[in-house]
Amino acid sequence: MSRTRQLIDALRDKMGGAAPLPPPPPLPRVPEPPARVYPRRAEEKSAYAREAAAHTTALLGIGHVGTRYATDVVLQFQAELAVAHGAVGQELPDDWAGKNGLISLQSRVQSHREFLLRPDLGRRLTEDSLATLRTTARRGVDVQPIVADGLSAVACMQSGLELLAEFTKACEARGLTVGSPMCAKFARVWLEDEIGHEVQAKVAVILLGERPGLGTGDGLSAYLVYAPTVGKTDGDRNMMSNIHARGTVPKVAADRLAVLSKAMVDQRTSGVSLDLSHLTAELGEAAGRHPRAPQERVRLVEVQS
Numbered sequence: 417m418s419r420t421r422q423l424i425d426a427l428r429d430k431m432g433g434a435a436p437l438p439p440p441p442p443l444p445r446v447p448e449p450p451a452r453v454y455p456r457r458a459e460e461k462s463a464y465a466r467e468a469a470a471h472t473t474a475l476l477g478i479g480h481v482g483t484r485y486a487t488d489v490v491l492q493f494q495a496e497l498a499v500a501h502g503a504v505g506q507e508l509p510d511d512w513a514g515k516n517g518l519i520s521l522q523s524r525v526q527s528h529r530e531f532l533l534r535p536d537l538g539r540r541l542t543e544d545s546l547a548t549l550r551t552t553a554r555r556g557v558d559v560q561p562i563v564a565d566g567l568s569a570v571a572c573m574q575s576g577l578e579l580l581a582e583f584t585k586a587c588e589a590r591g592l593t594v595g596s597p598m599c600a601k602f603a604r605v606w607l608e609d610e611i612g613h614e615v616q617a618k619v620a621v622i623l624l625g626e627r628p629g630l631g632t633g634d635g636l637s638a639y640l641v642y643a644p645t646v647g648k649t650d651g652d653r654n655m656m657s658n659i660h661a662r663g664t665v666p667k668v669a670a671d672r673l674a675v676l677s678k679a680m681v682d683q684r685t686s687g688v689s690l691d692l693s694h695l696t697a698e699l700g701e702a703a704g705r706h707p708r709a710p711q712e713r714v715r716l717v718e719v720q721s
């Protein structure tokens with residue numbers, strides 16, 4: 417052993433390095449965690465929380481464990497977020513419109529990434545699409561519906577065709593003429609202005625995938641505008657959201673949208689100046705101020721206790 421090493425060992429011994437360790441201090445008792453774990457104690461909720469949670473799929477009355485969410489709530493969040501990410505990330509296949517008998521249009525966006533980053537390009541058509549519209553679409557109609565991907569191609573592919581078919585039927589039943597069925601890829605809401613103007617429709621209605629939120633990766637929204645033309649504002653539009661199996665189902669949405677379209681044609685306006693006060697019966701629960709029918713949140717994850 418080197419001289420340096422010997423000196424260090426001697427110093428350590430002198431300072432008590434070889435003495436046995438003191439006994440460990442006694443551990444305090446760890447308290448039991450609060451036993452409030454969602455959803456096992458539903459009866460503990462207040463009457464208000466119970467009632468509110470029954471009428472929405474929003475995350476109300478989900479309980480807590482101490483200051484945190486319960487594990488199954490956290491897992492549900494994560495699963496729903498994954499569904500939302502998946503829906504936003506999905507691209508509408510190029511041949512989807514053609515395969516389903518729809519005129520195929522595209523905005524000026526070139527790629528899915530560009531679509532997410534450049535809303536402005538999603539609001540105007542390519543020259544090719546304008547030419548397609550001019551040569552193939554019916555002109556001078558009352559209502560021009562446009563199916564589109566928007567922010568959820570999943571929603572578009574899942575219920576776009578059903579909503580289009582039901583909406584067309586509901587418009588025709590009210591004596592409105594309906595334009596050629598068409599589908600726009602990489603579309604934002606305002607794309608309806610250019611399309612509607614090009615085909616000289618009185619009302620343009622875009623049916624497109626809405627930004628997915630928790631629990632709704634498959635929702636469609638519909639935005640309607642009278643006398644569509646580039647430069648219309650959102651104040652000129654009316655809209656309906658949450659069109660999906662757990663929200664407003666396509667058949668019901670189609671009837672309400674046809675009521676709105678007819679009102680626009682009759683009153684020659686849309687948006688904030690459209691008067692819906694005499695249409696409350698036809699608009700159903702959408703026009704009322706009652707809570708909607710009880711809703712059930714779809715559980716994506718089950719935790720065994």
Ligand code: B12
Pocket residue numbers: 535566567603604605606624625626627628629635637639650651653654655656657658
């Ligand atoms: C994103 C969003 C917004 C964003 C839009 C901007 C953006 N960069 O995307 C912001 C935060 C600005 C917004 C504001 C408002 N919104 Co908003 N919004 C949404 C949301 C979550 C998604 C819409 C979507 O995905 N559209 C499809 C994509 C492809 O469209 P986009 O072209 O990318 O974006 C356009 C639309 O989002 C539109 N827009 C957004 N909100 C509204 C509301 C109305 C009435 C109209 C006509 C258009 C509109 O603005 C964008 C540009 O044109 C919906 C809920 C839903 N899940 O549908 C609510 C929703 C559409 N909004 C709503 C409301 C009430 C509003 C406000 C009036 C709130 C307020 N009191 O100020 C304002 C009005 C906005 C306006 N343009 O005049 C309601 C509409 C209710 C109804 N039936 O009419 C919804 C359904 C939410 C809800 N359930 O209450 N909103």
